[in-house]
Amino acid sequence: MSLSREQAVTAIYEAIDELNPQLDGISLERSEDTILFGEGAALDSLNLVNxxxxxxxxxMMETGTEVLLASEAAMSRKRSPYRSVKALADYAAEVAA
Amino acid sequence: MSDQKPVMAITGTRKGIGRFLAEHFLNQGYIVEGCSRGEADLEHDDYRHHCLDVADEKSVISMMHAIYRSHKRLDVLINNAGIASMNHIMLTPKSQIERIFETNVYGTFLFAREAAKLMGRRKYGRIVNTATVATPLKLEGEAAYAASKAAVVSLTEIMAREVAGLGITVNAVGPTPVPTDLVGSVPQAKMDALIARQAIPRYGEMADVLNVIEFFIRKESDFVTGQTIYMGGV
Structure with a gap:
């Protein structure tokens, strides 16, 4: 079981599609540049966690790979892996390797 | 909830209250995913058993993934699995309090955390934890057990606030002694003294526990969260 970066990006886009209808008055773009967390982010903390x-x-569903994206290692990084779609995809591919 | 059958996870379904709850909710039309350390002989088309230790993080995550793969949803979690042990604090080995905390606190925490991840996707969920009257009654000989359940009450109260925005409620039921294996080793005189301290001095029945759980998991109970209901008027 492994995870390519493209698969990680697809998994994030699918999550964005599912989350968008639940968001009040905002819509996340399917783009690697979309900011998820920190300054300029559209999501509040609970929606980010979700x-x-x-x-x-x-x-896990698409590749059978179990990745832990919410870990102490992730939280303590200087550059947050939750900052953007790109950062999250990079991190997912990195921890699955 | 959609037309699809609702899905419930219950821990500790091999025997006792867990088994009773599993059978009851299967009869009510739920799909029940149960677990215990050993195999269970409960057979039903809508029941699946997972053999695991509730304090083992990997196993809990795998069970939740299996639920998601099969049903794409989880409506209710009942954190029923628990262990008790009666001992004077000066005679309690560290290994005993560790074992109690692993099952009662870490197990409850892990299941609640993983369940919330699934429930959050559909913005709906009901989590019911198990407390005990031993905590408010400050029962001598039950320090480790009562402390572990005090931790469960705290987890319940704080998690309720943290996941309220996801449409998930988290509550706890605090049973009085119910005649199961869990209280089997406690001397009769102790049990009688304990029951005498309740407003309604009788043993609890499994149906009493079920009644509180059914209240918590009703769709209409979406404004009830972070609460612990103790039985018997404790």
Whole structure:
């Protein structure tokens, strides 16, 4: 079982599609540049947590790979892996390797 | 909820209250995913058993993934699995309090955390944890057990706030002694003294526990969260 970066991006986009109808008055773009967390982010903390959990489950469903995206290692990084779609995809591919 | 059958996870379904709850909710039309350390002989088309230790993080995650793969949803979690042990604190080995905390606290925490991840996707969920009257009654000989369940009450209250925005409620039921294996080793005189301290001095029945759980998991109970209901008027 392994995870390519493209698969990680697909899993994130699918989570965005699922989350968008639940968001009040905002819509996340399916783009690697979309900011998820920190300055300029559209998501509040609970929706960010929900998105990250959806991505974990999507990756597991599509590739059979169990990745832990919410870990102490992730939280303590200087550059947050939750900052953007790109950062999250990079991190997912990295921890699945 | 959609037309699809609702899905419930119950821990500790091999025997006792867990088994009773599993059978009851299967009869009510739920799909029940149960677990215990050993195999269970409960057979039903809508029942699946997972052999695991509730304190083993990997096993809990795998069970939740299996639920998601099969049903794409989880409506209710009943954190029923628990262990008790009666011992004077000066005679309690560290290994005993560790074992109690592993099952009662870590197990409850892991299942609640993983369940919330599934429930959050559909913005709906009901989590019911198990407390005990031993905590408010400050029962001598039950320090480790009562402390572990005090931790469960705290987890319940704080998690309720943290997941409210996801449409998930988290509550706890605090049973009085119910005649199961869990209280089997406690001397009769102790049990009688304990029951005398309840407002309604009788043993609890499994149906009493079920009644509180059914209240918590009703769709209409979406404004009830972070609560612990103790039975018998404790």
């Amino acid at each position: 998105l990250v959990m959806m991505v974990e489950q999507n990756i």
